[in-house]
Amino acid sequence: MVVGLGLDIGRKRVGVAISDPLGLVATGLPTLTWPQVPPALAAIVRERQPQVLVVGLPRYPDGRPSAQTRYTQKQGDYLGRYLHLPVVYVDEILTSWSAAQTLDRRRYRHEVDYRKAVDQRAAMLILQQWLDQQPHSFRSGDNYGSKFPSSVEC
Secondary structure, three states, rough: OOOOEEEOOOOOEEEEEEEEOOOOEEEEEEEEEOOOOOHHHHHHHHHHHHOEEEEEEEOOOOOEOOOOHHHHHHHHHHHHHHOOOOOEEEEEHHHHHHHHHHHHHOOOOOHHHHHHEEHHHHHHHHHHHHHHOOOOOOOOOOOOOOOOOOOOOO
């Protein structure tokens, strides 16, 4: 299986998520701030050993690229070279909005903490979207560990 490192790249912060070793579930990691992003990601790569960077690529709702699209591609390509990892771009339309909808703003004392949580959740959504598109070596409905066959003839 492939371990992915998901990134929601912004101009101030980068949301970060990592997949489990089976490549099934995305888990959030602490949100990073520029300019500490490259060395902090290098430490994560050394510790967690992902094989791919999965970067959310923002676009306008009609699919056209924006200034943020170009910025994200530039930073994603740079981080891929810096970390010696291939980069996969995933459409991230509305991930930050979706992430914000799942968080209770009142739980955060400071706006910056809320923003970091939104970025982290967006990175998780981006990575999970990519993971869900990957082929897996098992099929839904298989009875792993069961002593009974999945189809019983009567």
